[in-house]
Every structure is written in C-alpha cells, then in structure tokens.
Amino acid sequence: MWHPGNAPARPAGSAASAAHRLSAVDRAFRILGGCLNVAVLLLATARLVTHLSRAWHPALIGSCLVAFAAATFAADLTSGLLHWAFDTWFSTTRGAFRRMVSIVREHHVKPDEIFTFRFATDSGMLSWFGGSGAFVLLALSWAVPGHPVLVVGLCLAAVVYGLDVSLMFEYHKWGHRRRRGRLPRLAQRCGLLLSPDHHLRHHRGAHDSHYCLINGLADRTLGEWGFFRGLERLITAVTGVQPRAEDHAMLARLVR
Ligand SMILES: [Zn+2]
Numbered sequence: 477m478w479h480p481g482n483a484p485a486r487p488a489g490s491a492a493s494a495a496h497r498l499s500a501v502d503r504a505f506r507i508l509g510g511c512l513n514v515a516v517l518l519l520a521t522a523r524l525v526t527h528l529s530r531a532w533h534p535a536l537i538g539s540c541l542v543a544f545a546a547a548t549f550a551a552d553l554t555s556g557l558l559h560w561a562f563d564t565w566f567s568t569t570r571g572a573f574r575r576m577v578s579i580v581r582e583h584h585v586k587p588d589e590i591f592t593f594r595f596a597t598d599s600g601m602l603s604w605f606g607g608s609g610a611f612v613l614l615a616l617s618w619a620v621p622g623h624p625v626l627v628v629g630l631c632l633a634a635v636v637y638g639l640d641v642s643l644m645f646e647y648h649k650w651g652h653r654r655r656r657g658r659l660p661r662l663a664q665r666c667g668l669l670l671s672p673d674h675h676l677r678h679h680r681g682a683h684d685s686h687y688c689l690i691n692g693l694a695d696r697t698l699g700e701w702g703f704f705r706g707l708e709r710l711i712t713a714v715t716g717v718q719p720r721a722e723d724h725a726m727l728a729r730l731v732r
C-alpha cells in the first residue's frame with residue numbers, strides 16, 4: 477500500500493505539484509467550503525436526532541434504508557457527472573475549475589499521482605458540491621414539519637449525500653489501491669464502495685465510460701443505458717462543441 481515514504485516524486489509543472497501550490501484565495505475557498513459543509517451536516521444531524529423519537533415506528537427502518545440508498549445513488553451520479561464534465565467539456569487553462577480539470581485529466585496518464593493529493597485540498601473543493609446538495613435536502617425537511625418520518629429521511633439523505641460527495645476522491649483512491657484490508661474488500665464486493673474492477677474500466681478504455689466514483693451503481697444503470705452519451709449529443713446539438721476535444725489534444729501532446 478502507498479505511504480508517504482514511497483510517494484512518487486512530483487515533477488515540476490505536473491497537476492500534482494500544481495495542486496499543492498495553492499494561493500491564499502484557493503486555500504480560503506476550500507476552507508470556507510469545508511466549514512459550510514460541516515455546518516450543514518451538523519445541522520442535519522441535530523435535526524435528525526431531535527425528530528427520531530417522534531418519527532419512531534418499525535417502518536422507519538425501511539424509510540431510512542430508502543433514504544440511504546437514494547442519497548448514495550444521487551451522490552454516485554453526482555460524482556459521475558462531475559468527472560464526466562471535467563473529462564469532456566471544461567478547460568485545463570480557463571475558468572474556475574481549471575486546476576481540478578488538469579488534475580482529473582492528468583490522472584488518466586499518471587494514475588498513482590492521486591495518492592500525493594492532500595485530503596483537505598480535495599474535500600475542501602468538493603464540499604461546495606456536497607454541502608449545496610445537503611443544504612437543499614435540509615431545507616426541504618423544513619418544508620414538511622408535520623411529517624417527522626420525512627424529516628428524518630431527508631436529514632439522513634442530506635448527511636449521506638454531503639459526506640459521500642465531499643469524500644468522493646477518497647473513495648476513488650480505494651478504486652486504485654492494490655492492497656486493501658478485509659473491510660474495504662467486503663464493502664467493494666457488496667457494492668457499497670468503488671472497486672478496482674469497476675473503476676479500472678474507465679482507465680483501460682478511452683476514458684469515456686465508468687465515470688462514477690462512490691460505488692459505480694449509476695454507471696451500471698444510467699451509464700449503460702446511454703445517459704452520458706445522450707447528454708453529450710444534447711450539448712453538441714445546442715452548442716456545436718464536440719466532446720473531449722481539448723482532452724484529445726492534451727493526450728496527444730503528452731504521449732508524443
Ligand atoms: Zn482513477
């Protein structure tokens with residue numbers, strides 16, 4: 477298993493070295509995202525706990541399982557959509573996401589560099605996405621005050637979604653680890669955690685399938701039903717932009 481002692485050297489100019497050279501604004505943006513996400517998750521947890529006794533009924537267990545499964549699927553789909561968007565459309569040189577787009581695309585060429593990225597750097601940026609979705613679910617729970625079962629379900633979904641999305645890069649690393657303990661292997665076999673078998677199909681091919689990073693269920697359903705190709709055809713029809721144009725050009729330069 478990778479540990480800091482055998483980390484590969486970070487070549488100057490690589491995405492990995494760029495990811496470690498954060499400006500004060502970059503750092504503040506990540507810290508703010510992480511703090512807001514934690515605040516939303518604490519509020520959702522407190523609201524869940526205070527409504528548990530009023531919501532209690534044996535059927536609540538089923539409702540909680542449905543909320544957990546739905547939130548996990550939504551987080552998996554979100555991870556797939558973000559990965560697909562960064563691989564397919566965004567620029568490595570322009571826009572607010574250029575640093576993350578560079579990292580995601582260079583990962584195709586140097587997969588093990590993800591183990592050099594700091595947890596806080598990744599999760600701070602992703603917290604903006606996870607925290608936003610969790611906030612919407614938490615706000616919805618305030619719209620149904622007379623239905624404690626719904627409040628508990630929505631708050632549980634907010635916590636699961638916020639955590640899953642902000643930790644998706646950590647889940648992704650489990651899809652690359654060569655040595656894994658018994659518990660991660662069990663979670664991967666049960667479909668709760670992204671497995672190498674599933675994720676490496678993204679790396680073996682043209683990097684145009686198997687985008688999802690939580691557990692891959694959205695790939696095995698929506699992805700196989702043509703969801704991402706359909707979105708690409710729609711975007712090309714509306715904008716005229718071809719998918720993966722910049723990615724193809726960058727890969728051609730790197731392998732030359
Ligand atoms: Zn990967």
Ligand SMILES: [Zn+2]
Pocket residue numbers: 559563580584678683
């Ligand atoms: Zn990719």
